[in-house]
Amino acid sequence: MTGVPLSWYLILSAVLFALGVAGFLFRRNIITVFMSIELMLNAVNLSFITFSYQLRQVNGHIYSFFVMVVAAAEAAVGLAIILTVFRNRSTLNIDDVSSMKN
Amino acid sequence: MDVLLFLIFASIAVVCGVNVVVQSHPISSAVSLIGVMGSLAVLYLLLGAEFIAAAQVIVYAGAIMVLFIFVIMLLNAGGETRRGRSFLAQLLGVPLLIAFLGLMAYFVQQLFPGSPVVHFGAFQGGTAQAVGRALFTQFLLPFEVVSVLILIAILGAVVLAQKEMD
Numbered sequence: 001m002t003g004v005p006l007s008w009y010l011i012l013s014a015v016l017f018a019l020g021v022a023g024f025l026f027r028r029n030i031i032t033v034f035m036s037i038e039l040m041l042n043a044v045n046l047s048f049i050t051f052s053y054q055l056r057q058v059n060g061h062i063y064s065f066f067v068m069v070v071a072a073a074e075a076a077v078g079l080a081i082i083l084t085v086f087r088n089r090s091t092l093n094i095d096d097v098s099s100m101k102n
Numbered sequence: 103m104d105v106l107l108f109l110i111f112a113s114i115a116v117v118c119g120v121n122v123v124v125q126s127h128p129i130s131s132a133v134s135l136i137g138v139m140g141s142l143a144v145l146y147l148l149l150g151a152e153f154i155a156a157a158q159v160i161v162y163a164g165a166i167m168v169l170f171i172f173v174i175m176l177l178n179a180g181g182e183t184r185r186g187r188s189f190l191a192q193l194l195g196v197p198l199l200i201a202f203l204g205l206m207a208y209f210v211q212q213l214f215p216g217s218p219v220v221h222f223g224a225f226q227g228g229t230a231q232a233v234g235r236a237l238f239t240q241f242l243l244p245f246e247v248v249s250v251l252i253l254i255a256i257l258g259a260v261v262l263a264q265k266e267m268d
Contacts, residue, residue, distance in 0.1 A: 003219030004108040009145070010214065011207045012112045016119050016138070018203060023123040029182045031128045031174055035135050038166065039122055042142055045154075053149045053220060058227045058236045061154050065233070068161050069248050073255030075166045079173045080262035086177050093182075 009050040016043035030085070030092050034078055041071050104222050107148060111141040126181040128174045132167060139163040150225035153233040 016039060023036030045064040052060025085097060118137035125131045139162045146155035226232075237245055 003104050003221040004148075006218050006220055007211050007214040008108065008112070009149070009220065011210050012115065012145075014206050014210055015116060015203055018206065019116075019119040019123055022199070027123070027182070029128055029179065031170065031177075031179055032122075032131050032182070035122060035128075035131050035170065038135060038162075039119060039138060042139060042162070045158075046142055046145065049146050049149050049151045049154060050220075052151070052228075053225050054218065056225055056227065058232050061151055061228055061233050062236055062241050064151075064154055065157060065237070066244065066248055068157060069252060072161060072166055073252045075169055076255050076259040077262065079169055080259040082173060083177070083263050092177065092179055 006050060006054055010047060013043045013046040013050065016040075016046070028093050028095060030082055030094050030097070033094060034075075034082070038071060038075070041067055104148065104220065108145065108220075111144045114141040115145070128179045129171065132170050132174060135170075136163050136167050139167070148222050149220060149228075150223065151228035153228060153230040156230075 020036045020038075020040035020043060023039065024033055027033050027036065045067055048060040048064040048067070050060075052058065052064075082092070086092060089097060091097065115138050118134040118141070121134035122131045122138065125134060139158060143155045143158040143163070146158060
């Protein structure tokens with residue numbers, strides 16, 4: 001039975017991270033930008049789990065568990081901030097939310 | 103069998119990941135993101151991380167994405183209006199992206215030459231028992247700190263999202 005090379009998992013992780021970066025940079029909807037951040041966090045988690053398999057240690061699982069917890073906290077606070085921004089400005093376009101620019 | 107499962111779910115993850123970025127409507131992006139997370143859970147299982155795979159489905163695909171979809175529906179977020187892209191960007195965008203990803207894959211492959219293969223079931227240390235044992239002995243302090251963090255996040259979300267009472 002042949003297995004999958006470890007580097008394929010890392011390549012998949014890198015590809016997903018690059019897609020997350022692209023979404024973060026190119027999208028204009030604030031919710032989609034936020035989802036791109038979640039995509040990047042997931043890609044990093046896959047790296048952690050892969051190296052944890054390679055080193056035969058459980059530490060990587062713990063780290064990715066903590067990443068999940070922090071992502072949950074971040075999603076709760078971030079979506080609350082998005083709600084507040086929408087309530088004050090009635091827009092979700094990040095180009096229109098630029099009062100700290102000047 | 104391992105290779106087949108990896109290829110199927112990795113391609114699902116990549117296709118859904120592309121879909122997250124290119125869909126103009128946020129709800130389509132959210133559903134695609136659930137696809138990414140589900141297929142990543144299967145890959146975690148292949149790597150022997152049973153507990154993390156379950157947590158991925160419950161926490162990420164369950165809780166966080168429901169929160170996202172709630173907010174999308176609450177704000178009635180419509181599709182993004184396409185801005186005009188330059189001719190050069192339309193012509194070169196996709197080939198350059200594919201070239202970049204291929205180059206990245208090449209470099210990762212070069213970094214790990216003759217990398218070991220992943221066999222399903224070769225690593226048994228990812229059970230809930232093993233993770234729990236490490237979490238409550240070696241990582242007890244970070245665990246407690248992160249529980250305080252999530253309490254603060256809940257309070258912050260409530261404070262931020264509440265309606266101002268006059």
